[in-house]
Amino acid sequence: MRDELQAVFGGTAGPDGIWSAPGRVNLIGEHTDYNGGLALPFAIDRRTSVAVRLRDDDRIRVATDFVDRGVVPGVIESTLETAHASTGWSRYVLGAAHVLRRELGVPGRGFEALVSSTVPVGVGVSSSAALESATIVALDELWGLGLDRREMVRLGQLVENEVVGAPTGTLDQSAVLLAQRDHAVLLDFRDGTAEQVPLGFEAAGLEILVIDSLVRHDHATGGYGERRRECEEAARIAGVPTLREIAVDDIERWAGRMPAHVHRRLKHIVTDTDRARRVADLVRAGRPREIGPVLTEGHASQRDDFEDSVPAIDAAVDAAVAAGALGARLTGGGFGGAAIALVDRAETARIATSTADAVEAAGHARPIVFTVHPSDGARRDA
Known part of the structure; x- marks a missing residue:
């Protein structure tokens, strides 16, 4: 440069x-x-x-x-x-x-x-x-x-x-x-x-695929701010500083005590924090292959409870899992963007092609699929 x-x-x-x-x-x-x-x-x-x-x-x-x-x-x-x-x-x-x-x-x-x-x-x-x-x-x-x-x-x-x-x-x-x-x-x-949590993907023969739906989002003008306000409303009604203070076992206690859509937002946040803890425990224990179902569970929560997915992302997640991915989910703030899929390295190319074919066949733009690897943070290069 x-x-x-x-x-x-x-x-x-x-x-x-x-x-x-x-x-x-x-x-x-x-x-x-x-x-x-x-x-x-x-x-x-x-x-x-x-x-x-x-x-x-x-x-x-x-x-x-x-x-x-x-x-x-x-x-x-x-x-x-x-x-x-x-x-x-x-x-x-x-x-x-x-x-x-x-x-x-x-x-x-x-x-x-x-x-x-x-x-x-x-x-x-x-x-x-x-x-x-x-x-x-x-x-x-x-x-x-x-x-x-x-x-x-x-x-x-x-x-x-x-x-x-x-x-x-x-x-x-x-x-x-x-x-x-x-x-x-x-x-x-x-x-x-x-x-810092070692992932162990390389040793386990695993790859992460990113499936770019080509549906673009903008956090400054999109639904991100609305979801944040709904989470704040849930915390206010529950009388807690943040939704972190609510335990998984207490989620249903708040059903009917706040608007249904606000309760769904609460449910996603509480369960996704629990999923993050579970995934971290699994990779620390050298069991990264077992996190796949937790990822897919997380996508269902975003789709149904947080409602920040879009049809092209849902199609990508379904297609990746059907093609043999260990798990898949929407990643990032939602309302477009990409899904990720955890796959066996030997199956990466096949799953990538099969997923793109299925999403396109479902009437969406053909996604761009690429692999990513856990890497270093910001640095001086020269």
């Missing part, structure tokens, strides 16, 4: 460094982050890279060679003072600069940033968290901030909530910033802990 940065922005100097951050797959535990629950995500081997060159003034210039969902190459100009007013894809870069300056009280320096990515957008694998996190780790070093990773998680969430306007929790940033190769991160959003 060194030559490319000079070609886009001019000058004779290359970047001061190149940093990257991965996308993520959430193995289990969906919408639990803002409900104080548990989740078990892992970083994937698709990354967003940011080559950055500092300036001697307050100007910020950003560009990308990544073309997706209407993103086209071209230089976007701003300043440190106006970065908060950014729109489109650049708000994840400019918003990161704005939040760092405001929260930490630092002047910062202007910069030029060239973005390149292999993380697909709108699929549910956290392309936004990858971009803002790569930018944060870059500016942390270039501005001499000395941030720890947990503080970066908090700042990344502020970019999403305040600059982008997406009412997300911290699951995505935690996975992207804290992950280690061959591990998932067991996140406890009530206690604020993050435990």
Whole structure:
């Protein structure tokens, strides 16, 4: 990216460094982050890279060679003072600069940033968290901030909530910033802990397929915010600070004491936290093949109780399981995006093709299917 940065922005100097951050797959535990629950995500081997060159003034210039969902190459100009007013894809870069300056009280320096990515957008694998996190780790070093990773998680969430306007929790940033190769991160959003959990997929001959439905979502304008408000209503009626405080055995106690759809949201959150705990226990015990049914159970909960799936995703889950996947489920915030399937490595190609064929035969767009592997979190690459 060194030559490319000079070609886009001019000058004779290359970047001061190149940093990257991965996308993520959430193995289990969906919408639990803002409900104080548990989740078990892992970083994937698709990354967003940011080559950055500092300036001697307050100007910020950003560009990308990544073309997706209407993103086209071209230089976007701003300043440190106006970065908060950014729109489109650049708000994840400019918003990161704005939040760092405001929260930490630092002047910062202007910069030029060239973005390149292999993380697909709108699929549910956290392309936004990858971009803002790569930018944060870059500016942390270039501005001499000395941030720890947990503080970066908090700042990344502020970019999403305040600059982008997406009412997300911290699951995505935690996975992207804290992950280690061959591990998932067991996140406890009530206690604020993050435990590295070895997955053992490679030793067990397992792969994770991502099945991109091509149905796109937007957390800033979609149903994500509505589901969050419904969860808050459930907690208010139950008289608890978050739905984490409700035990699985107490779910039915609240039936009839709140609107039926609100009770279904409560049921999903409580049971998905339990599923995250069960999956973590199984992989810790060296039994990763046994998590498949728990994943499929989680999808039924999202489809029926949280109601954030879509027909193309449901068709993909059904098709993958019918083709021999050990389990499958919607991953990410829902309302589109992707499903994941746990499969035997020797069966990966066959299950991928069979699933795509079946989804297409059911009248949906033919999904894009690819494998992902648990990988390292955000880092400096050069």
